[in-house]
Amino acid sequence: MKTTETTAPVPAESGMPVTKTGLPSEVPSRDKKEGAVLNVFSHGVLVIWAFMVVMPLLWAVMTSFKDDRSIFGSPWSLPDTLHFSNWSRAWTEANMSDYFLNTVLVVGGSLVGTLVLGSMAAYVLARFEFPGNRLIYYLFIGGMSFPIMLALVPLFYVVNNMGLLNTIHGLILVYIAYSLPFTVFFLTAFFRTLPTSVAEAAFVDGASHTRTFFQIMLPMAKPGLVSVGIFNFLGQWNQYMLPTVLNTDPDKRVLTQGLVQLAVSQGYKGDWSGLFAGLVMAMLPVLAAYIVFQRQVVQGLTAGALK
Amino acid sequence: MQHGKYRFIVGFLAVPLGLYALFVIWPFIQSIYYSFTDWTGLSPEFKMVGFDNYERMLDDDIFWKSLQHSLLFALLLPLVTLSFALFLAFMINVGGRRRKGGPAITGVRGSSFYKIVYFFPQVLSIAIVALLFAFAYNPDSGAINSILRGIGLDSVQPLWLGDPNLALWAVMAVIVWSTVGFFVVLFSAGMASIPAELYEAALLDGAGRAATFFRVTLPLLWDTVQSGWVYMGILALGAESFAVVHIMTTGPGGPDYSTTVMVLYVYQKAFRDGQAAYATTIGVALLIVTLAFAAIIMRLGRRERLEF
Numbered sequence: 290m291k292t293t294e295t296t297a298p299v300p301a302e303s304g305m306p307v308t309k310t311g312l313p314s315e316v317p318s319r320d321k322k323e324g325a326v327l328n329v330f331s332h333g334v335l336v337i338w339a340f341m342v343v344m345p346l347l348w349a350v351m352t353s354f355k356d357d358r359s360i361f362g363s364p365w366s367l368p369d370t371l372h373f374s375n376w377s378r379a380w381t382e383a384n385m386s387d388y389f390l391n392t393v394l395v396v397g398g399s400l401v402g403t404l405v406l407g408s409m410a411a412y413v414l415a416r417f418e419f420p421g422n423r424l425i426y427y428l429f430i431g432g433m434s435f436p437i438m439l440a441l442v443p444l445f446y447v448v449n450n451m452g453l454l455n456t457i458h459g460l461i462l463v464y465i466a467y468s469l470p471f472t473v474f475f476l477t478a479f480f481r482t483l484p485t486s487v488a489e490a491a492f493v494d495g496a497s498h499t500r501t502f503f504q505i506m507l508p509m510a511k512p513g514l515v516s517v518g519i520f521n522f523l524g525q526w527n528q529y530m531l532p533t534v535l536n537t538d539p540d541k542r543v544l545t546q547g548l549v550q551l552a553v554s555q556g557y558k559g560d561w562s563g564l565f566a567g568l569v570m571a572m573l574p575v576l577a578a579y580i581v582f583q584r585q586v587v588q589g590l591t592a593g594a595l596k
Numbered sequence: 597m598q599h600g601k602y603r604f605i606v607g608f609l610a611v612p613l614g615l616y617a618l619f620v621i622w623p624f625i626q627s628i629y630y631s632f633t634d635w636t637g638l639s640p641e642f643k644m645v646g647f648d649n650y651e652r653m654l655d656d657d658i659f660w661k662s663l664q665h666s667l668l669f670a671l672l673l674p675l676v677t678l679s680f681a682l683f684l685a686f687m688i689n690v691g692g693r694r695r696k697g698g699p700a701i702t703g704v705r706g707s708s709f710y711k712i713v714y715f716f717p718q719v720l721s722i723a724i725v726a727l728l729f730a731f732a733y734n735p736d737s738g739a740i741n742s743i744l745r746g747i748g749l750d751s752v753q754p755l756w757l758g759d760p761n762l763a764l765w766a767v768m769a770v771i772v773w774s775t776v777g778f779f780v781v782l783f784s785a786g787m788a789s790i791p792a793e794l795y796e797a798a799l800l801d802g803a804g805r806a807a808t809f810f811r812v813t814l815p816l817l818w819d820t821v822q823s824g825w826v827y828m829g830i831l832a833l834g835a836e837s838f839a840v841v842h843i844m845t846t847g848p849g850g851p852d853y854s855t856t857v858m859v860l861y862v863y864q865k866a867f868r869d870g871q872a873a874y875a876t877t878i879g880v881a882l883l884i885v886t887l888a889f890a891a892i893i894m895r896l897g898r899r900e901r902l903e904f
Contacts, residue, residue, distance in 0.1 A: 331687035332704055338684060339713045342777065346716065348739055349728055361737040365746070406612040413608045417601065425613060432620050434826075436834045436886050438859045439879030440623035442866040443630060446637070447623060466619035469612060498604035527721030529839045534867065545723035549843055552727050571724055579719045583712060590718065591782045 349572070353565040360561050375566035383560070385567045387540070388547035394457050395543055396525045399464035403521050404514055406465060407472030412502055414473065415480035416488075426477065432470035441534045448535055455538035463531060468521050475520075479513035480506070519582070519589030526575065544571050627876040637872030649877035658853055658861065659878060665764060666858040666882070669771075669837050670889050674828040677772050678821060681779030684714070686809055688780065689787040690795070711784055714777035722774060722836055726843040729770045733757050733844075757845055760854035767840050767855055771832065779824055786820045787813060826890050833886050834859055858882045 352360055353375055355368040379385045414426050444463070445454070453459025483506070491501045507514070529545045536542065542550065548571060551564050579586050631649055635642035653659050688707045704710075717725060732739040733756035741753050756766045790813065798808050814821070831837075838859040842848045849856030849864070858878060866875035 328704070335684065335687055335704060335710050338776075339710055341773070342713055342716055345728055345732060345739075345773075348732070364737055364739045364742040406615065409608045410612040413605050417605055419602070419605055425609065428621065429616065432616070434830055434886065434890055435624060436830075436859065436879065436882045438834065438838065438862045439627050439876065439883055440620060442623075442637070442862065442872055442875050442879060443626035444619060444623040445867070447618070447626075462615060463619055466615050469616050469620075473612075498600065499607075502608075523719055527723070529721060529723040529843075530835050533842070534863070545721045548727060549723055552730070552843075568724055568727060572720055575719050575721075576716065579715070580712070586719065587711075587715065587781055587785075590778065591785060 346572070346576075349565060350569050353562065353569040355562060355565075357560070357562050360565070372562060375562040376570065378560065379563045379566040379570060383551055383563050383567055384542075384547060385544075385570055388542055388544045391457065391541055392526065392543040395460050395464065396522065398458070398461040399468065399525050400518065400522055402461060402465040403468040403472055403525075404518055407469055407517070408476050408507065408510065408514065409502070410469070411473045411476030412480050412506060415477045416485075426473075429470050429473040432467070433474065437467065437530065441530070445534055455536055455541055457541065460532060460536050460541075460543075463535060464525050464528065467531065468525065472517050472521060475517045476510070476513055479510060479517075483509050515585060516589040519586055523575070523586075523590070627879055630873050631877040631880050633873045635873040636870050637866060637875075638870045642873065645873075649874050652874065653877050653881065658856060659858075659881075661853050662849075662856045662858045662861040662878075663881070663885070665856060666833055666837070666885065668764075669768065669832040669857060670829045670885070673768060673771055673775075673832040674825045677775050677828060678779055678824055680772070681776050682783055682814070682817075682821070684710075684776070684780045685783035685787060686813060689784055690805070690808070690813070707784075711781050714780045716777065717774040718778040718781075720774070722839045723843060725774045726770060726840045729766075729773075730757065730844045733766055758851060760850075760852045763845060763851060763855045767844055770840055770844070771836055775828065775831070775836075779828075782820060782824060783817060786817045790816050822893065826893050829889050829893065830886060833857075833882065833889065838863065858885070 348365075351368065352364070354371045354373070355366075355375075356372050359366060359369065410429070414422060414429075448454050448459055448463065451459070453462065487509070488501050488505055491505050492498070496504070527545065528543070529549075532543050532546050536546065539550070548564075548567055551567055555561055555564050630642075632644055632646060633642040634645045634648070687704060688710055689703045735741055735753060735755045735758060738756070740756070744750075744752050754762055757763045794812055794816070795808060798812050803811065837857045841855050841857050841860050842863070845851075845855045847853075847856075849860050859882060862875045862879045862882065864875075865871045865878060
């Protein structure tokens with residue numbers, strides 16, 4: 290198993306050692322020409338795709354400042370004046386503030402629970418031998434490839450019978466359960482890479498297993514916890530399928546649900562500018578966080594697939 | 597000591613495993629059991645009906661449509677997304693101009709900028725992306741048809757999501773848009789770890805860019821491509837396609853069932869039509885398709901692992 294410290298995608302210039310010596314100094318001219326054409330072509334494609342990624346996002350930001358009439362009349366025109374009222378209307382009247390609060394509560398609780406329970410299970414599975422260890426491990430990671438929707442049909446009634454339907458804490462428990470497969474998979478591999486000597490020394494000094502875990506192993510596992518934490522944060526913050534099935538109370542909606550519901554209800558309310566403001570409002574914090582923590586986010590999201 | 601060890605193991609595993617068993621494993625087992633009953637989901641009563649649901653499924657035209665679309669998603673989406681991402685990643689990392697005195701292989705200028713920008717859609721919720729594109733596709737006031745009018749194509753004003761022949765492709769394009777960046781970054785990280793000496797050796801032997809890509813880059817990246825393929829296929833069969841089809845299409849799944857996929861059909865049968873048992877039957881079919889897909893890709897893709 291490779292370590293989880295995956296290399297950040299550094300630009301190739303710095304990622305590859307300069308080993309110029311031994312290369313022929315003059316490049317054949319045919320090759321040069323091909324290189325130039327290819328360079329123009331490759332730059333062209335790269336620029337066009339960057340444009341296609343950024344345009345829809347910029348268009349959404351621009352539209353969130355326009356009034357309804359110009360949204361429909363001329364989708365690409367710049368706003369005549371900046372209609373900030375769209376944003377305040379979305380925040381208060383369209384309940385975006387409630388959706389934000391619900392999402393923060395659900396994701397906050399789920400994230401802490403996922404990391405605590407996931408690291409406990411992963412630690413035991415990685416470091417202790419006992420009958421059934423492999424079975425439990427494969428039970429966890431099997432959950433990564435099963436279609437969740439199949440389980441959601443009976444799960445709805447399980448959750449309902451427990452009185453947890455349409456509750457924040459019920460949603461938190463379900464989020465944790467469905468985040469465990471990847472978290473356990475990732476952290477088991479991580480705990481295996483940590484040296485055993487420190488924990489053994491602590492144990493010899495009389496620390497209990499539990500104390501060794503919380504005071505020695507968890508701090509050592511911090512880089513792994515950060516990666517898998519970012520992965521789970523984005524997955525839970527952006528979750529759409531689980532709340533759509535298990536969280537049907539309008540007051541408990543999370544952001545993604547709230548926005549979709551808002552879009553549906555605009556059919557008769559007609560406040561499209563407010564909806565766009567809500568969309569951008571939901572987009573910006575995640576994009577801002579990504580730009581600030583770019584390296585960690587990329588590491589967290591690609592770490593699992595690179596093993 | 598031994599006693600303490602087992603108490604510790606049980607104590608640490610009990611809560612996570614209990615939660616996982618109750619909310620994930622138990623519902624899966626129940627689902628398979630329910631697919632042999634006539635449970636509606638509305639009342640707690642049901643009886644066993646054997647393979648009735650499965651027979652009904654084989655006669656259900658909408659099921660076959662959803663299966664067809666899901667298979668198209670699972671095969672075409674990874675193919676298009678991964679090929680395009682490989683192409684972009686190769687350009688970013690290897691497509692640079694060869695500067696005098698520089699390394700034999702360089703990325704293009706601004707390669708880290710491209711990687712940052714391409715990754716944007718990955719951090720956004722697929723629900724938000726789907727909403728955004730649902731507006732862009734609007735035939736009258738949407739951004740796309742407005743561009744077409746702007747460049748003088750007044751006669752080309754497709755209905756996009758309203759056209760049964762176009763809707764599925766429009767939906768698939770959104771999934772490609774939102775996932776390409778992730779794979780560009782993933783493959784870039786893989787390419788950066790390929791030693792430059794290998795490229796230099798290939799160039800010395802007179803290999804062009806295309807040969808370098810197919811003979812050096814792709815074989816060394818194969819493991820990553822393969823796991824990416826499985827990952828993308830599972831997404832395209834499950835959560836990703838549910839969100840996009842559920843949010844963007846009319847019906848949802850329309851027009852005229854032209855965009856319905858298996859995961860959406862399960863949801864509609866269970867939570868809209870009150871046919872929970874039949875929904876789990878389609879869910880079992882989806883499970884089989886997903887597992888078969890993963891097994892086939894792993895088997896087809898098996899190659900001798902190249903060490904470097």
